[in-house]
Amino acid sequence: MSRVNHHIVIVGGGVIGSAIASFTLRDPAFRGAVTVVERDPTYARASSALSASSIRQQFSTAINVEIGRFGIEFLRRAGEHLATAGERPDIGLVEPGYLFLARAAGAGVLERNHALQRSLGVDVALLDPPALRERCPWLATGDIAKASLGLSGEGWFDGWTLLQAFRRHARSLGARYVAAEAAGFDVNAGRVAAVRLADGSRIAGDTFVDAAGPWAANVARWLGVDLPVRARRRCVFVFSCRTPIPRCPLVVDTSGAWFRPEGDGQFLCGIAPDESNDPDDAPLDVDHALFDEVLWPALAARVPAFEAIRQTRSWAGYYEYNTFDRNGIVGAHPEWANLVFANGFSGHGIQESPAVGRGVAELVVHGGYRTLDLSPLAFDRVARNEPVEELNVV
Numbered sequence: 001m002s003r004v005n006h007h008i009v010i011v012g013g014g015v016i017g018s019a020i021a022s023f024t025l026r027d028p029a030f031r032g033a034v035t036v037v038e039r040d041p042t043y044a045r046a047s048s049a050l051s052a053s054s055i056r057q058q059f060s061t062a063i064n065v066e067i068g069r070f071g072i073e074f075l076r077r078a079g080e081h082l083a084t085a086g087e088r089p090d091i092g093l094v095e096p097g098y099l100f101l102a103r104a105a106g107a108g109v110l111e112r113n114h115a116l117q118r119s120l121g122v123d124v125a126l127l128d129p130p131a132l133r134e135r136c137p138w139l140a141t142g143d144i145a146k147a148s149l150g151l152s153g154e155g156w157f158d159g160w161t162l163l164q165a166f167r168r169h170a171r172s173l174g175a176r177y178v179a180a181e182a183a184g185f186d187v188n189a190g191r192v193a194a195v196r197l198a199d200g201s202r203i204a205g206d207t208f209v210d211a212a213g214p215w216a217a218n219v220a221r222w223l224g225v226d227l228p229v230r231a232r233r234r235c236v237f238v239f240s241c242r243t244p245i246p247r248c249p250l251v252v253d254t255s256g257a258w259f260r261p262e263g264d265g266q267f268l269c270g271i272a273p274d275e276s277n278d279p280d281d282a283p284l285d286v287d288h289a290l291f292d293e294v295l296w297p298a299l300a301a302r303v304p305a306f307e308a309i310r311q312t313r314s315w316a317g318y319y320e321y322n323t324f325d326r327n328g329i330v331g332a333h334p335e336w337a338n339l340v341f342a343n344g345f346s347g348h349g350i351q352e353s354p355a356v357g358r359g360v361a362e363l364v365v366h367g368g369y370r371t372l373d374l375s376p377l378a379f380d381r382v383a384r385n386e387p388v389e390e391l392n393v394v
């Protein structure tokens, strides 16, 4: 279906909103217009600007593995896919892999995930402790029963450059970015008719997209829709370590702590706070006690060289945390057919932006998915209480 004069209005111009704009406008069947309402063009609090920008294939659900596969293919050629007349972005993708560690109690889950990942063609290897020690001699492995290492297709990149590249690409194809706060929807005969801005003006459209990241539930609430996505603070700490840690992947420890290299002798690390200390909308101040009392002890127990490190920098951002099943919610609302959601990615949204951008573009331009079927992530699973639970949330 070609949509002549169809107007798509996207609330939120982070990596998800901008990827949707870019994929929609590059579709030759699309003849309409795209407007992106983004209140903060500096993205000071946007998740896309505060991310650890890593990509993996090691998920527990098939849909996330498939999304990850498209993600890495796209990112490997981002310079080509997102080239504009003036620029060919370099997102600096590297692929040292993810290493998931498991004790005896967690080994079964690791093996089940491995079987699923292999069945979908993921380049991942299970390591027993001797193989792990040989690959990573700097790790303390006494309590480890199994590990899973991504051999290709996993690593990290510059998320800010990816966000800007999607935005620039979308604008080069005609997307209009409006720097304004969206404050409500106007509705007419069971459909969304316009986005109301804080200054009282309106942007009328045909299809509307909620790409408001951690604030997506506020947008849904304008229609009385309860979207189970909450802003949950996650802190990232940078430290330096003088001892070389050769061939270091992104390591996900049994404690939940993760770390990865970031340039010469520098590392990023983080850990989710305890559930009892993880409120919605916490201020974006860094929780330094989390590093001192939880994270550093866990890191030093896993990598003895990390007993002597210097923490140099830190920041906090929000996960758009899906409290229902920790997975994206993508697609139209069952009752508001011209409102599409692209939310709740729970810490893996930047790597999922290419597949989500393409999928939502297919929905709005063609009325259905044409490549990867994202319907397992549809909103109605929430109402049916059928979670697509993602176990590998880092």
Ligand SMILES: Cc1cc2nc3c(=O)[nH]c(=O)nc-3n(C[C@H](O)[C@H](O)[C@H](O)COP(=O)(O)OP(=O)(O)OC[C@H]3O[C@@H](n4cnc5c(N)ncnc54)[C@H](O)[C@@H]3O)c2cc1C
Residues within 6 Å of the ligand: 011, 012, 013, 014, 015, 016, 017, 037, 038, 039, 040, 043, 045, 046, 047, 048, 049, 050, 051, 052, 053, 054, 055, 180, 181, 182, 183, 211, 212, 213, 214, 215, 234, 235, 236, 316, 317, 318, 319, 320, 342, 343, 345, 346, 347, 348, 349, 350, 351, 352
């Ligand atoms: C510390 C941290 C580490 C992470 N690490 C990774 C990782 O390694 N890999 C990975 O894949 N993902 C990671 N993520 C998650 C990833 O960053 C997010 O899933 C992704 O950036 C979400 O993009 P978004 O566009 O939906 O949200 P955002 O980037 O937050 O964009 C939403 C935009 O909507 C705008 N907005 C909201 N409400 C309104 C309104 N009413 N009017 C106008 N504009 C509005 C906001 O200003 C914002 O710019 C991490 C996140 C954090 C916080």
